[in-house]
Amino acid sequence: MGRSPCCSKVGINTGAWTTAEDKTLIDYILLHGEGRWRNLPKTAGLNRCGKSCRLRWLNYLRPDIKRGNISDDEEDLIIRLHKLLGNRWSLIAGRLPGRTDNEIKNYWNTTLRKKARGDHTSPSTSSSKSPTKQCNKKKIKKKLDKVELPHQQNVESNVSHVVKALDCSDHSLVTPNKSSDQYIKETSTEPLVQQPSTPNHNSTINQSPDLVPDIDFSNICFTELLDSEISGLLGPDNFRHDEMGEYAPRSSFSEKSIMEIPEEFWSTVDEHNLYSNSNYLYFADCIADWLV
DNA sequence: AATAGCAGCAACCGCAAGAGC
């Protein structure tokens, strides 16, 4: 017996969500909380697939969503984290409070991928072309988009346990008993609830605006490091529940940006012998210091 | 003013992991 579809699809609304649907979903989740997405549409009276409801909530209606342009600091952090983690959008989003994986993924695909490729051609300068060229351009672009960047191939599957440790974002932040009208009014300007206690990347990024050096950080030592017993340093013991009951990293986590590790590493690294034990151990020390 | 092409982004799809039985 095969997998059953998430919904019948017959007579189910698809496409853009209406204001009324949003209100219904918000009302329901504020009252009952998140979860049980499969049954949610039926019980909430929504003519939508459960998956669609979940996506709409997580990517658009959640109280802690930060709307608006991605700042330079956020952009810088995305680039750095992508270098480190590859296309693990949910993890990258976890380090950017208020940003969703979908938003970051879109931003990367539309804006940052070009930068990462070193394509500095502005849209206006590339616009003077024949119709045939324009037509071909889209096809070529589709092909190019499928080509992975070198560093993406180097992020190994054994990152997963560290990845879990890094993912301390908390999505269950709904305050019950608020009307959707009040909710919409409040969330239109400020988040309804406090942001999770995640590191303030901006402050640290400002101190070192340069990107991680050309040499691929994730390739050189991160995956190797993860194969070792040192990876235990990044386990769940390094996280705790804070006074608000939120799952949060140790205080030092919030005082030091994740991206300081490569900064520290590269500032002292033996560049002539990148794969040396001394480099490897030094990087391990950086992580240990960072977490203690 | 009309049209074509492009960029941005919300939404959808398929797959996989984990939980529960």
Place this chain on the structure above:
DNA sequence: GGCTCTTGCGGTTGCTGCTAT
């Protein structure tokens, strides 16, 4: 251990508005 269900993730699609011609 195997099956089903639920949830989450990443890739992809398609709509919409903007810009260039």
